[in-house]
Amino acid sequence: MRLQRLISLFVFVLFICNYGFTQNKTIRLYEGSAPGSESWDWNEEIMKMGAAEFSYNIVHPELIVFEAQAEIATGQAVIVCPGGGFHFLSMKNEGYDVAKWLNEKGITAIVLKYRTEHCFSDNPMQEFMQKQPNTDKFNKDIEPVVGMAIEDGKAAIAYVREHAVDWNIKADKIGIMGFSAGGTVTAGVAFKYETKSRPDFAAPIYPYVGSFGNPPVPDDAPAIFIAAATDDTFGFQTHCTRLYNTWTEAGKSAELHIYRKGGHGFGMQKQNAPTDMWIDRFYEWLTNPD
Secondary structure: OHHHHHHHHHHHHHHHHHOOOOOOEEEEOOOOOOOOOOOOOOOOEEEEEOOEEEEEOOOOOEEEEEOOOOOOOOOOEEEEEOOOOOOOEEOHHHHHHHHHHHHHOOOEEEEEEOOOOOOOOOOHHHHHHHOOOOOHHHHHHOHHHHHHHHHHHHHHHHHHHHOOHHHOOOOOOEEEEEEOHHHHHHHHHHHHOOHHHOOOEEEEEOOOOOOOOOOOOOOOOOEEEEEEEOOOOOOOHHHHHHHHHHHHHOOOOEEEEEEOOOOOOOOOOOOOOHHHHHHHHHHHHHOOOO
């Protein structure tokens, strides 16, 4: 009897620890090769640094689905685009950890592995820094892959909308969020969608937004939520204020949070900094529509 009670207690604790989460599943975004990169023949790699995980050399974009438990599901879905300067993706801090937090709120999260630059070593961060990021040359060189990544973002929204019923999602409650380079993808999608790939909301977090020119704000542009820190390492807080002004001058809904401190790449990290609470502000915004 004592053994049975221990087993029952273990099962109960396991259930509590996992409440709000379901087993995630990985889906190839395109059938066959991704459009525009058919000649890419290198293999995706993973680099780990402590608890952090970084994917690079991404050739075949994927969706990693964290479906909300039916008991608490709100019908909302967020496509999450990790950052990494288009050379790698910060899968844990700006991907899985975000998805799990959203799951706790009943929101289905889909982490998008979008296409990245080809790295020739096993240290994509070092290659990235050696290229002097955020210089005119760097930004020009990555333009092709930025365009591909934005197309991946659009395709992700279209795919999730097509499968909304399968995942207990409302087809008009599908948004996209991204960090740094993933914020570039998010902003690019918010500017350049088609009907089937229109996000219902968008949240670029410390994005760079100079990679796709100055397109007009769409007539039916989604509401956007923007966040960054004043001490952003790359100065992307100025991109955020510019994006906010562009949206509001077009008469569209926007919310902007520029925190006093937090640096670049804060994601889900707890630093005892003002940026620690950004995702709470996002949730308040998401659950209190105009």
